[in-house]
Structure formats: C-alpha cells, structure tokens
Amino acid sequence: MIQAAYIHIPFCTHICHYCDFNKVFLHQQPVDAYIEALIIEMERTFERFPTSQLQTVFIGGGTPTSLTAKQLDRLLSAIHRTVPLASNVEFTVEANPDGVSDEQLYVLKQWGVNRLSFGVQTFDNELLRHIGRTHTKETAIETIERANELGFHNINIDLMYGLPTQTIDQLKETLHITFSLPIQHVSAYSLIIEPKTVFYNLMKKQALRLPSQEEEAQMYEIIMEQMEQRGYKQYELSNYAQNGFNSRHNMTYWNNEYYYGFGAGAHSYMNGVRYVNAGPIKKYIQLIERGQFPYINTHVVSKEEQMEEHMFLGLRKSEGVNKDEFFRRYGKTVHDVFDEAIALQKRNGLLEETEEAIVLTHRGKLLGNEVFQSFLGVSS
Template sequence: MKSAYIHIPFCEHICHYCDFNKFFIQSQPVDEYLRSLEKEMVHSMEANGHPELKTIFIGGGTPTSLSAGQLERLLDSIHTVLKPSESLVEFAVEANPDDLSSEKLNVLKAAGVDRLSFGVQTFEDELLKKIGRVHEQKDVFASFERAREAGFENISLDLMFGLPGQTVHHLDASLDTALSLGAEHYSVYSLIVEPKTVFYNLMKKGRLHLPQQEQEAEMYELVMNKMTGAGIHQYEISNFAKKGFESRHNLTYWSNEEYFGFGAGAHGYINGKRTVNAGPVKHYIDLIDKSGCPYKEIHQVTRNEQIEEEMFLGLRKTAGVSKERFFEKYGTPLDDLFADVLRTLEEKGLVFNTEKSVCLTHDGKLLGNEVFQAFLGEL
C-alpha cells in the first residue's frame, strides 16, 4: 500500500521563514487549480492501477485558506478518485488557527478527516508577529476548542524554536501552554533559514538575530525533557506523541516507503522514482491540461541511493533502522555495508549499534546532521 500527499499552495499571508511552494490566495485561480488537481489524481491512479492507500495528508500552503465550499469540493474529489477504504489508517489535514471556522471543521469531519495539524509555532504573541504569523494565542485556544467540539480526537500542534529573539524562557512558556491543551501529538522544529524567504534576506543584511548554537541546543534539550515529563514520548527527532498517536503519514517518509505527491510543487516517490511537480500554479495547470502529468523532474533512485536514504531517514526515528527489515529490502546485512561508518559513530557516542537495530544516542539526536551525512557517498 502507498500513501498520498496533496498540496494546496495557497495562503492568506506568507510567513517569514516559509520556503514551501505557496502563493497569496487573492486573485489565484483556486477553482481551476482544484479541477487540475482532480485530473492529476485521476491520471496518476489510472497509471498505477488504483492502489489502496494507507494514509492521506493534505498540506500546504494552507489547506484551510480554501472556503468551506472549496474544501468540500476537494474532499469530494479525493473520495471519488482516491477512494479511501478500510485500509486507510489516517486522513490528516494541516490547519491555521486563524481560519478554521466551525463550518470548515464540520466539512472536514464529514469527509472522514481524523487528524488535524495546527500551525502554532509559538504561543508568544510578540514572537508570532516577528515571524510573520497573523494569529494570536487566543486564536489557537478558540480553534482547538472548536475542533474538539466538532469531534476531532487526534490533534497535533506544530511549534518552533531557535526563532529571532526567542529565549529559553519563551520556549519554556510556549511548551507549558501547548501541553496544557492536552493535544495528542507535538511537532517541535528548529528554525532553518532557507533561501528565498524573508528571514534569509534579513540574514544577508545582518538584521536577523538568532539564538546562539549553544542556546539552541539548550532549547532542544528542554523540549525533550518537557515532553518526557508530560508522558509524551519521542518517536522521531522532532516529533512527540501519546502512545498510538504517532503520525502514520510521516512515518511513511521516515520508513522510506512510497507515496504519491499531488499538486503544484508536490514531491512523490512511486515505483522507485522520485518526482517533482511544477511549482507555479499556472504552469502546473497548463501541464495538466496538456498531458495530465505535471512532472518537471523524474529521478530513478539507484539501489545505493535507496540504501543511503534508508539510513538517514530511518535514523530520524528513535527506533532507528531495523536490521531485519534492511536485509529484507536490500538482501545485504547493514553491518557489512557500513562497518567503518558505524564503528566511527559508535566511538563518537552518536549511535547505538545493537543486534537488532541502529539508532541515535542522546548526543546523536543533538548532532543528527553529522550522523546522517556520514552515510552519504559511502557506497
């Protein structure tokens, strides 16, 4: 079984840190885009024999920037074309706290959506302004309560640390507030300044004042300790959940399994090929009209690339990379391929190499990128 990611590239505003494929929704051909998205799904499912899906994730951009009617149309397309069945274990949608009305929540619930991911980032109103968010703390509380009233029992809150001007005290307060809501899942990411963002331009001008590396490490330690103390277990470098509420869709990525990527700028991984769709909305629509296929890049993943991806994606999970599963997929013992790398990483105290798996140590989580890079190019 495969998963499906569906991209809605529209936003009511553009956050200063965001480098995802997104556009101001005003004056965009939203209804035409939704028609093209349905055509792409039809074309792709027919070309791949209509496989049963394990998870569906609608992301963005901001899916909830669509009107209730547009959301309903999108969800009708998904049911008509993708035909989610009993095999579907998760149907998730990203949501903004400031545009999630009761009407939209009811549309999502009626369509079988069973997981919401709220883009909160921080509960400090002043910090929200600094990073280009337009919601406030009170909007999160109100949306969260409406979601509960609508019957949603699986809600994730996205938070960030390492933000401009953010202190450990700021983060501590945000974490306490987030945990007080009793969400089932928390994603807590360190800010990465990407090209083509407001923050990147500010950084080039010397006007972006970020926490020092040592302070950022202290923040990450705080996140892990707070979550553990609240009984929320860490199952991936940046993700924490109550038992049974891990993101099944994101585990598809970290387990190096295949998934469809639908929509402008979406990435997919089907039949050993990684694909990238055209990003500009008009270009995407034009390609769909011509052929039903919006790919701008197709890359056949080599066996060595698959193995490297298996390692650096799998090591993001606290459970690490299963040696038994690795052997089943590639026919070669993991230890034989990476003996020198594993020995070096063990000596540095960055990985545990047991009989059954390879996983990150506490220090390995703090220096994850160093661990991941060690496997690149080794084959």
C-alpha cells in the same frame, strides 16, 4: 504497494517570514481551476499507478484552509470518489489557527478527516509578530479547543524553537500552554533560515538576532525532557506523540516507503522513481489541461541511493534502523554497506547498536546532521 498520498494546496492569505514552501498569495489566484486540475491529476495517477488501499492522506500547503468550505467540499468529495481509502485511514489536513471556520471544520469532519495539524509555532504573541504569523496565542487556544469540541481528537501542533529573540522562558511557557490543551501530537522544529525568505534577507543584513547554538541545543533538551515527563513519546527527532497517536503518514517518509504526491511542486516516490511536479500554478494547470502529467523531473533511485536514504531517514526514528528489515530490502547487511561509517559514529558516541537496530545516542540526536552526512556517498 503505495499506501500514502500527499496533496498540496499552495495558497496562503499571508506569507510567513521563515517559509520557503511552494506557495502563493491567495488573492486573484485560479483556485477553482487548480482544484479541478488536482482532481484530474489524481484520477490519471491512480489509473497509471494503481494501489489497492491508501492508509494515509495528508493535505498540506500552503494553507489548505485558505480554500472556502465549498472548495474543500469539492476536493474532499473527489478524493472519496477517486482514492481507494482504507476503513481506518489516517486523514490529515493542515490548518492555520486563525483561518478555519466552523463551517470548514464541519466539511472536513463530514468527509472523514480525522486528524488536524495546526501551525502554531509558539504561544508567545511577541514572537508570533516577529515571525510574521497573523494569529495570536488566544486565537490558537480557542481554535484548538473548538476543534476538539467538534469531535477532532487527533490534533497536532507545529512548534518552532531557535526563533529570533526567543528565550528559554518563552519556550517553557509555550510548552506549559501546549500541555494544558487537548493536543495529542507535537512536531517541534528548530528554525532553519532558507534562501528567498524574509529572514534570509534580514540575516544577510545582519539584522536577525538568533539564539546561540548552545541556547538552541538547550531548548531542544528542554523539549525532549518535558515531552517525556508529560507522556509524549519522542518517536522521531522532531516528533512527539501520546500513546497511539504517532503520525502514520510521516512514518511513510522515515521508513523510505513509496507515496503519491499531488499538486503544484509536489514530490512523489513510486515504484523506485522520484517525480517532481511543476511548481508554478499556471504551468501546473497547463500541463494537466494538455493531457500530460505535471512532472518536470524524474529520477530512478539506484539501490545505493535507496540504502543511503534508508539509513539517514531511518536514523531519525527513535527505534532506529532495523537490521533485519535492511537485509530483507537490499540483500545486504548494514555492516556490509556502512561498516566504516557505523564504526566511526559509534566511536564518536553518536550511534549505538543493539541486536535489532542501529540507533542515535542522546548526543547523536543533538548532532544528527553530522551522523546523516557520514552515510552519503559511501555505498557505491
């Protein structure tokens, strides 16, 4: 049964230097037509792939709060009309710290949005300018506090480390401010230089001064240590939450479960098949208007691929891969399929095994990609 839905809003008022998500400048875009197409896609999808109840909805982007309050109202009202929501649904909307008004927050609250995710990245104004963000430390703090005052008590912020010119002291100051605010969840990611971004072009010109690998690893260690000290449990490699505030939506991905994906460039995983939607806005709208689904690619996931994905996604979780759950899903034990890879990474000190699970060691968290790679292409 599918219990999660992701909804993509591809519009941005500004493009950040590191971002490679499917997004476009908001100006002169067919926003209203896109929202109508999005609603039609949801209606058709639930007719073709019905579910009894959604436990999580996540509206991301792009910048969902680039929509006006009226446009948000149109979208959210349609979601409530179309989508079978659980009474305790986790309903998340991403927002820019300098791009959300009280009117928008009221609309979100009215339609049951109960979790906000702010793309803060850092509370250092110099670094914010370097990475192409338009907000300041002060506006981020003000927006988070205002959202809390208006009744949003499940707030996530995204942070980044390993940024160009970033120092250990700058990271520590960002963490200090984070812990002073009404924030229940933190996603902290290292910077990855992606093709077709401003940073990628600067890197090719050797004009991007990044922290060393040792400094980046030290930053990760500091984040893990300080989060633990301040009562934020690390439940996934990059995610930390106060008690009771783990992201239920993201757990869908890490548990390798099915989910709907709506909108331009969105991905779905439904009934053993992965679907990819058209990315360009006009093409997406045209496909919907022609009465078609917007899929440009479908892939039936083999049992071997499912098992591999289960391992490298599950190992991201602090609880690791549950051995009984693996056997229940696939009819084989993890050692039937991955004994050699597990043994190798245990010898390397990157994995450990309990009676219940296979989990990353502390050192394994620092070298996660090396561990994940060892499970690819070995189950066939």
